[in-house]
Amino acid sequence: MEYEKMLYLANGSEMPHSPQLKPQPFQALTPPDQYSAYADNFDLSLLPQDAGIPTTVYQYNAPQIKIECAWDCPTDNQQQQQQQPAPAYASSGHQLIPPPAYPHSVYPSPQSSPLQSEFASFGGYGKFHGSYDCLSSPSPSLDASSIKQELHILPPSPPESNCETPSPRSACSESIKAEPLDSSDIESFIDLNALLQQQQHQAQSLPDTKPDHQLLRECLEDTTFQKKHNLRPLALESFIGGLAEVRGDFEPVISLALEHAKREADAICMELQISQDPNAWTPSQVHAWLRSTLAQFKLPPAANLELKFSEDGAALALLSEEEFMRRLPESGSTLHAQLEIWKMAYADQPNSQPIQQQQQPGLDLWPPASYPMLNLDDFNGDSEDEEEMEVEAAVAPTPTPIAAVTAAATPTSTPVKRTSGGRTGGGSHIHLWQFLKELLASPQVNGTAIRWIDRTKGIFKIEDSVRVAKLWGRRKNRPAMNYDKLSRSIRQYYKKGIMKKTERSQRLVYQFCHPYNQ
DNA sequence: CAATAGGAAATGT
DNA sequence: ACATTTCCTATTG
Numbered sequence A: 001m002e003y004e005k006m007l008y009l010a011n012g013s014e015m016p017h018s019p020q021l022k023p024q025p026f027q028a029l030t031p032p033d034q035y036s037a038y039a040d041n042f043d044l045s046l047l048p049q050d051a052g053i054p055t056t057v058y059q060y061n062a063p064q065i066k067i068e069c070a071w072d073c074p075t076d077n078q079q080q081q082q083q084q085p086a087p088a089y090a091s092s093g094h095q096l097i098p099p100p101a102y103p104h105s106v107y108p109s110p111q112s113s114p115l116q117s118e119f120a121s122f123g124g125y126g127k128f129h130g131s132y133d134c135l136s137s138p139s140p141s142l143d144a145s146s147i148k149q150e151l152h153i154l155p156p157s158p159p160e161s162n163c164e165t166p167s168p169r170s171a172c173s174e175s176i177k178a179e180p181l182d183s184s185d186i187e188s189f190i191d192l193n194a195l196l197q198q199q200q201h202q203a204q205s206l207p208d209t210k211p212d213h214q215l216l217r218e219c220l221e222d223t224t225f226q227k228k229h230n231l232r233p234l235a236l237e238s239f240i241g242g243l244a245e246v247r248g249d250f251e252p253v254i255s256l257a258l259e260h261a262k263r264e265a266d267a268i269c270m271e272l273q274i275s276q277d278p279n280a281w282t283p284s285q286v287h288a289w290l291r292s293t294l295a296q297f298k299l300p301p302a303a304n305l306e307l308k309f310s311e312d313g314a315a316l317a318l319l320s321e322e323e324f325m326r327r328l329p330e331s332g333s334t335l336h337a338q339l340e341i342w343k344m345a346y347a348d349q350p351n352s353q354p355i356q357q358q359q360q361p362g363l364d365l366w367p368p369a370s371y372p373m374l375n376l377d378d379f380n381g382d383s384e385d386e387e388e389m390e391v392e393a394a395v396a397p398t399p400t401p402i403a404a405v406t407a408a409a410t411p412t413s414t415p416v417k418r419t420s421g422g423r424t425g426g427g428s429h430i431h432l433w434q435f436l437k438e439l440l441a442s443p444q445v446n447g448t449a450i451r452w453i454d455r456t457k458g459i460f461k462i463e464d465s466v467r468v469a470k471l472w473g474r475r476k477n478r479p480a481m482n483y484d485k486l487s488r489s490i491r492q493y494y495k496k497g498i499m500k501k502t503e504r505s506q507r508l509v510y511q512f513c514h515p516y517n518q
Numbered sequence B: 001c002a003a004t005a006g007g008a009a010a011t012g013t
Numbered sequence C: 001a002c003a004t005t006t007c008c009t010a011t012t013g
Helices: A025-029 A034-041 A078-083 A086-090 A143-153 A185-201 A209-221 A223-228 A237-241 A243-272 A283-296 A313-318 A321-327 A332-347 A372-381 A386-395 A432-441 A465-476 A483-496
Strands: A003-008 A066-071 A450-454 A459-462 A509-512
Touching: A283 A313, A283 A332, A313 A332, A321 A332, A432 A450, A432 A465, A432 A483, A465 A483
Parallel strands: none
Antiparallel strands: A003 A066, A450 A459, A459 A509
């Protein structure tokens, strides 16, 4: 049983900011495949709010923190966890987001998630608020704040990475204060898993200290947790000097934090009694998921849901967005987008085929054709170094920490043209730039391998070149893909006017050219 | 040492 | 034909 906890900051309950009116040249350029859904969505938050169409985009006001956790839907302890669902945490006035149903990933909470806001002053982040030199943007209501928010939103990404630091693991990462997590989600997984195990087996000796620090920082900075448990806030400073010395003191804190996180996610997982794999859902589970998702996004409950959706998860997964829209004009897009996320998240974790679910007869047929991504172990398996394998193993069962931002899931404001019934993995001829946008739009899948630095300008940074390359390789079924090649491809875009170098060139930072950054 | 930059050729669709 | 992919050399920080 592995689990991890992700902390990220979410924000406010409104996004009444003046929407940036932007033509949608990009859409015109976007090939009508399901990937375009993500590509298109990547900055929906900037689009005019389409009345009636719910969005799950980032919200840029009232900075707030949301703590979410993700891990395997455990096969044990489920009972007890079920007994203490999320509501338990509402005590201090800090309600957690409605339980995301997905055990592996935490989905973004809808606009109005009642979140606490006093965390705005979250330690260590402040200094970054002004660190951008690229904040000048046409939308006053968004820019600075939005960027700040993004920093908070994408969990495992160290704020430092926005500074001059060229690499996620560079000197910058030594700065404890502002580094809640390592930039590499993969590392985080490992750390967490390791920590968990250590905790279970040997409460005392925690050999690997470096990773612990990340987790500890994460846990400790998570004041929500403390408040919820009426714990005296711990002085982070005390850990900066020597974690080893004081470890004993906060060990319980960690336990509580982890427990807290776990319980919450488990409750969610159990609540719906569904598999992490949408394809394994029974029709009734499909209904449960649909309802839950509708509620989560505060969409009008659908009448005759059972009649409208008679298919099981596998069939549901094959439905096109159009079909969703046809059946549920108001919420179809969102549901479809959410389903895509689930599929992606699951597909990205091939090893996670949970055993805990009520296996449905006949569903085993599903995976191969629809989930090419599941094959990634094929090429991870051998030639790759051990570390890679371990990484995959660690990542797989432990869902990518879902930075709840469902930007990716956000339905496009305009009923789009996306033909295929959405499969997640599949080779296909997706373009690299599309893929990158897709990743950028779905931290659920990419972890923090890549993220926006200035969304309005289309500037992004690859935090984990290895991982991004690997993901790209998977998508294109190019096991030998690496960052060297990927970057070469990106460089081709310079000439084509799809991407360009940033003014002040920074390592691993790229920028989409105009229509492509829309 | 990893990243950046391109040229050039190979490849897959 | 096109969009990479692959390989490689040189340069840069």
